[in-house]
Amino acid sequence: MPVPRRVFRYAPHHARESLCHARKILQLVGRTLLLAGVMAGVTVPSVQAQSPRADGKFYGRLGGGLSDFASDLSSWRPAHPFGGGKFSRGTGPPVVFVGEIGYQFSPAWALGVGLQGGNYPVEVYPEVEGISDAYRYTPRLLGRYTFAGGTVAPYVDLGVHATLGGDRPPTRIGAGPSVGGGVDIQLGRAASLYVESRINLTVPDDAVDGAGGENRFDVTGQLLGIGLKVHFTTPTPPRILQVDGPATVPTDTMVTFVATVNEEDADRPLDAQWDFGDGEAATGRTATHSFDRPGRYVVSFTARNKAGSAGDSIAVVAERPPEPARIVSARAVPASVAAGAPVRFRAAVTGSDSLAYEWRFGDGATATGASPVHTYDTPGTYAARLRVSNRGGTDNRTIDVRVARPAERDTSASAAGPSPTDSSTTPPTPTGSSAEAPPQERWGIVIASMSAEGQATAVARRYREQFPGPLRVEVVTAETEQGARRHRVVIGPFGEDAAAQRVLTERSDDLPSGAWLLRLE
Incomplete structure (x- = not known):
């Protein structure tokens, strides 16, 4: 006996079916997007500070859940699909299994190819002659957008699918859009747990259940699913080996800071940024900076890539530079003396900090201090040299001393x-x-x-x-x-x-x- 292709012959019956069908579709869409919509508006401060999610990696997803089915046939029986003990075709519970492989272009965007296989047992299958198998298979291509990069991240996806399986005839291959959403919970650098819901709208109307109607479509959905997402290649986050810089610096003087990271191992691109603690910043693993005011500053370095971030810091004390040493005057008293007579050397010096005096009398003898006394044993003319220094600089002066015979x-x-x-x-x-x-x-x-x-x-x-x-x-x-x-x-x-x-x-x-x-x- 041929299967009737038009099920709704009378307007009242047709209207009732349409309302039931529309209600089913709206319920599925609502269930699918509810979880993603709610999570997109949830703020999780404690997890937003976590390392950003990896990108530029291939991944695989594997999961399962409860199946859902909406069609012309199911709309006849309001008890569908979970009336309990009423499945006359297709044994087993309403379950679905999902697999997917894809590529994560960025922490937000990914593209995946997957397969959804499920058991959709419907009590009305006997009314359509020739259908005894309730399993359907849905390969699909999806684009996915993740709203946040923290530990808990809601997402939605959209793509196309094809649905096949069941007895032939009267079923055949159908196609249509696929819409899903859920949340991804990061377990580590290489794995995450996801919970999602999905609907696959399939046309033509008789492709899945063998029963057609005017302007109708069928839905093979995943009411609720859970699974594991694994990255095939694990990204390597940056690791700071050392941060070098001076512990004490003079103000208004350029100094250099250098950071050493695991450049050979860390994933690229690798961003590096300095925070000098005075409101100024710089990029790169080597940076130069000068501090305008005295004080104690914490200089921080942060390295980031798609796998994570790392930071380290050093303390720097900025001080006013000392006034450099300067010799105002220097003399020998007397400047002309007989051999064997003492000569006192004097110097007037300016400069802050501790001043170091170094005298070289020209005859091989040396002395320190501001006013040394020296005796020349041999007549002649000697060039006595004074060198005064501090942290700010050095100054030199030469004094001629004439030594006569006794x-x-x-x-x-x-x-x-x-x-x-x-x-x-x-x-x-x-x-x-x-x-x-x-x-x-x-x-x-x-x-x-x-x-x-x-x-x-x-x-x-x-x-x-x-x-x-x-x-x-x-x-x-x-x-x-x-x-x-x-x-x-x-x-x-x-x-x-x-x-x-x-x-x-x-x-x-x-x-x-x-x-x-x-x-x-």
Whole structure:
């Protein structure tokens, strides 16, 4: 007996079937999209901070659940599909099994090819002659969009399918759209659990159940399913091996920070970003930065790729740079001295922080400190060098010191008193002595030597006013070994060289830099 292709012959019956069918479809669509729609509006703060989902990987999905079926036949019996004990064709429970392979282009987008196979037992199959098999198979192609990249992520998908299976005739291959939705719960870097629902709208109307009607379609759905999604290739997240940078930096000075990550193993692209703790940021695994204000800053480095992220930080203290060391003045007192006599070196230095002094006297000897004393044993001209340094910088200065031979008795001077030599050259050996000088050793300080007697007298008068009291200032006229007549201004005499040297050192600020000692008879 041929199967009737039109089931609805009367308008009242036709309207009732249409309402039942529409209600079935709306219920399926509502169940399918309800879970995805609800989860899309749920905020899960605790999971949004998790590592982002991997992309650029192939995956596989395998699951199962409860099947659902809506068609012309099922609309005849309102008890469909779960009336309990009424299945007369197709034994077994209403179950569905799903498999899919695909590619995750990004954390949000994926494309998959899958197969849904299910048992759709319907009590009205006997009314359509020739149908005894309730299993149908639905290959499909789907595009999937995931709303969030945290641990719990809702998704929806849309694609096309073909449905086949059952007895032939009267069933045949049908096709149509496939719509689904659910949530994906991440279990780890390579696996996740999903819960979903789906409907497959199939045309023509008689392809699945063998019963046709006007403007009808059948639905082979997955009422509720659960499964496991596994990535075939596991992405490698970044791992920070070391973050290098200075612990203390001067303000307004560019410094470099370097991060070492597992570049050879981590998936690309690999993004790197610095946060310097002062509102400024930079990208790349090497960055330079300067801090405008003093303070303690936490410099953070973060590396990200499609598999996850990693971060590390170091503490940096920014300080005002110290004022660099600078030598204002440096001198030797006296600058001309007899061999064996002490010379005091002095320096006026500016600069913050601890200042380090290093003296090199030119004869191989060295000293530290701001005001060392040194004795030259050999006559000659020496270049004494001073180096002062601190954290801000270094400064250098050179001082010339003239060292003469030790003084001898003066045998060519006039009877007027001591006969000093010319202070404008290396101190000569005295050539005269005073007729009235006592036989014991005496010393004087020569502060000037000039050819004009009037000039020497004026100098002596000025120094007498400057040195009142026991210190005598005299003008002594004598001839040098070369026969030149000189008028020398001499402070003294002193009973020993130590007394003369003490006056020369203590009154160095009041004496000319060329003053020197002379032994007198």
